[in-house]
Amino acid sequence: MGRVVFLLLPQLHLLDLAGPAQVFSAAADSGLDYRQSFVAESSEVVTAQGLPVRADVDWPDLDPADLVVVPGWRSPASRAEPAQPATLRRLVAHHAAGGTVVSVCGGAYLLGRAGLLAGRRCTTHHELQDELARRYPAATVLNDRLYVVDDRVATSAGIASGIDLALHLMAVRHGPALAARIAREMVVYARRNGHERQDSAMLRYRSHLSDVVHRVQDVIDERFTEALPLVELAGVARVSERTLTRLFDASTGLTPLRYQQLLRVERAEHLIGHGVAVEAAARAVGFTDARMLRRLRARARSTHSVG
Missing domain, CATH: 3.40.50.880 (Class I glutamine amidotransferase (GATase) domain)
Known part of the structure; x- marks a missing residue:
C-alpha cells in the first residue's frame, strides 16, 4: 500500500x-x-x-x-x-x-x-x-x-x-467500505463545515443519525459492484421496501439505487484517472457496459457545473 x-x-x-x-x-x-x-x-x-x-x-x-x-x-x-x-x-x-x-x-x-x-x-x-x-x-x-x-x-x-x-x-484507494468503517470508528460522519462541498459520496451522505440507513449503506458500500435488489436491502434493515425508501430519502436525499450509482461512478472515475479504459472501468464497478456510466458521468458534470 x-x-x-x-x-x-x-x-x-x-x-x-x-x-x-x-x-x-x-x-x-x-x-x-x-x-x-x-x-x-x-x-x-x-x-x-x-x-x-x-x-x-x-x-x-x-x-x-x-x-x-x-x-x-x-x-x-x-x-x-x-x-x-x-x-x-x-x-x-x-x-x-x-x-x-x-x-x-x-x-x-x-x-x-x-x-x-x-x-x-x-x-x-x-x-x-x-x-x-x-x-x-x-x-x-x-x-x-x-x-x-x-x-x-x-x-x-x-x-x-x-x-x-x-x-x-x-x-x-481501497473502496468506500473501508473508509466508512474508519469514519465510524472515529465518529466523524457529521461534516464539520456543512455549507462546504465535499467530493466523497460515502462521506457526503453519511451525515445523519439513522441506524437503519447506516446499516443499508454499510451493505452498499461493501457490495456496490453487485446487483442489490431493494427487497434484499429491506431485509437487511428489517423494514419494508417502502419504509426503507422513505427513510433513505429522508436521511440522504437519495434512493438506495442512486447512492449505489454514485459510489460506482466515483470508483470508475478513479480507475479512468489511472489509465483504465471507460469500458473496462464500467465493468469493474458493476455496469454491464459503458453506456450507463457515460450517462451518469454526464449527469454528475452537469450537476457540478450548475452548483
Whole structure:
C-alpha cells in the first residue's frame, strides 16, 4: 500500500497532523500495509500548541504509491521561509516520480512555494484563501471545498478537514467500505463545515443519525459492484421496501439505487484517472457496459457545473 510521510514544520498544528495520522493508523490496524514516518529539518519540532514532537531528519526512500503529507503551521502566510530549498525539491521530486503530495490547512503554502499549485485547483483554510490566491496567482484557489484533489496534489481546508481528505483517499484507494468503517470508528460522519462541498459520496451522505440507513449503506458500500435488489436491502434493515425508501430519502436525499450509482461512478472515475479504459472501468464497478456510466458521468458534470 505504501508509506505515509508527514513533513513537520515548526509551530505545526497538532490536529493537522493527528487527524490524518489516525486515519492511516486505523487503515494499518485493518490490515493494510501503511507505514507512517515523520520527518523534519530538526529532530525536535515544537507545535503551535506547545507540545514538542520528535522526528527523523533523514527521509525514507519513497515510491510512487507513497503519500507525503504537509500539515499546516501557525502563520503560514508570513514571508518567512518554513523549509529549506532541499525540502521543497523533495516534494517536487516525489510528485514528478508519480507520487501524491497532500497538504492540510496552511500546508498548501508550502506546496505553493514548491511550485506544485501552479495550474492546479486547490484550497486551504478560509482565512488564508485570499492570500494564497494573491501569492500564487497561477493556482486556482477554490473557496467552497473541504478538499480538492488535482493531478496527485491534494489540499484540504481548515484544520479538521484533513480527516475528511484522508478518508477520501482511503475511499478512492481501497473502496468506500473501508473508509466508512474508519469514519465510524472515529465518529466523524457529521461534516464539520456543512455549507462546504465535499467530493466523497460515502462521506457526503453519511451525515445523519439513522441506524437503519447506516446499516443499508454499510451493505452498499461493501457490495456496490453487485446487483442489490431493494427487497434484499429491506431485509437487511428489517423494514419494508417502502419504509426503507422513505427513510433513505429522508436521511440522504437519495434512493438506495442512486447512492449505489454514485459510489460506482466515483470508483470508475478513479480507475479512468489511472489509465483504465471507460469500458473496462464500467465493468469493474458493476455496469454491464459503458453506456450507463457515460450517462451518469454526464449527469454528475452537469450537476457540478450548475452548483
